[in-house]
Amino acid sequence: MRQAGSISALAEGRKRIFWVLLGTGLMLMLGLGLYGIKMTHKVAGPLFKVSLYFAKMRDGRLDKVYSLRKGDQLVDFYEHFKHAHRGIVQMEKDDIERIKATIAAAEAAGVGDHASIGELRTLLQRKEKSLE
Amino acid sequence: MSDVPSATVVQDGKLGGDVPKRDGAGGGGKPRQPYKRKLSNYLLDKRLQLRYILLVTVLSGVISGSLGYLIYQQRHAASESIERDLAALTQGDKSLKGFQEQVAASMAAEDRALVYKMVGVGIGLVVILSLYLVIMTHKVAGPLYKISMYFDRMADGRLGNVTALRRGDMLQDFFGNFREMHEAVRTRMQSDVITMESAAVALRAKATAEGKPELVDALDTLDKHLTQRKKQLL
Numbered sequence: 001m002r003q004a005g006s007i008s009a010l011a012e013g014r015k016r017i018f019w020v021l022l023g024t025g026l027m028l029m030l031g032l033g034l035y036g037i038k039m040t041h042k043v044a045g046p047l048f049k050v051s052l053y054f055a056k057m058r059d060g061r062l063d064k065v066y067s068l069r070k071g072d073q074l075v076d077f078y079e080h081f082k083h084a085h086r087g088i089v090q091m092e093k094d095d096i097e098r099i100k101a102t103i104a105a106a107e108a109a110g111v112g113d114h115a116s117i118g119e120l121r122t123l124l125q126r127k128e129k130s131l132e
Numbered sequence: 133m134s135d136v137p138s139a140t141v142v143q144d145g146k147l148g149g150d151v152p153k154r155d156g157a158g159g160g161g162k163p164r165q166p167y168k169r170k171l172s173n174y175l176l177d178k179r180l181q182l183r184y185i186l187l188v189t190v191l192s193g194v195i196s197g198s199l200g201y202l203i204y205q206q207r208h209a210a211s212e213s214i215e216r217d218l219a220a221l222t223q224g225d226k227s228l229k230g231f232q233e234q235v236a237a238s239m240a241a242e243d244r245a246l247v248y249k250m251v252g253v254g255i256g257l258v259v260i261l262s263l264y265l266v267i268m269t270h271k272v273a274g275p276l277y278k279i280s281m282y283f284d285r286m287a288d289g290r291l292g293n294v295t296a297l298r299r300g301d302m303l304q305d306f307f308g309n310f311r312e313m314h315e316a317v318r319t320r321m322q323s324d325v326i327t328m329e330s331a332a333v334a335l336r337a338k339a340t341a342e343g344k345p346e347l348v349d350a351l352d353t354l355d356k357h358l359t360q361r362k363k364q365l366l
Contacts, residue, residue: 010213013206020202024195032191039184043272047306054313060320073180077276084286088317091289091364095324098357102335105350111338116331123327 181269200250211239
């Protein structure tokens, strides 16, 4: 009787291990899968956003850069990008300032209708538009 | 216009600006030490990398520990059952007491060996997983670190060469987008320098011929600006 009880207890234990293994495996798969999707989204989201700004910058559009969503990862990386964007905007602003000063000096000297001034005006227009 | 830099992309796997400048190519500055892959460099973004590594290793440690405990419990229950049954079979027979103790000791030793094996496998699993995750997250953090360095240069208005990622690095597409943007911005700036320089040359000729000192002064300032810009584009 006692032997039969022991065998039955061991069989119960084996069954318990099987179900715990199966349950843990399934929960692990589900949990890690969901966590993986959530966390990679928090990394891929900012990268996607930065890629969109890359495309804009490539096409010569340097408009405002917005902040990341709350909870997004790569905050430091994004800050570096914002600084880089500001750096390029500053370069364009410096060019604009210099071109404007040259055009003003040329107009004051009476050579405002020179072909080169026309080229500078076109360049100025394009640069100003890129910052809008 | 020959001194306007060309938009060459270096392909040797070194960081942009890390390629030593040739003699006479201007600059003359001390070349940076080339980036070397060191063990300490594997955790480039500690916050990002350790977060994932810690979570996965803790999770795998807890799971393997719990399952190990269950297996040990089952094994221990089986050993106890055998010992109990043996004791019942040899009840009252003192001559078999030694044999009984021998079996009990052997069972206990096997149970202990199982615990050691499971602890070993658990530690091995955690170590292998941690190392694998350090390497994998490094392959993501590495390119981000490199791009961040280029961002810092762009923030200072320096648009030099961009070098390729190392083989095996992740985020190749993202880096490709970055490089494309960098090249486009650089090429546009170079083209702008050419336009401004041509205008300055033509206007200077006219200003000098017609005696316009204010315009000459403005063109001198423009020239200084262009010289500075050309240095930034090297």
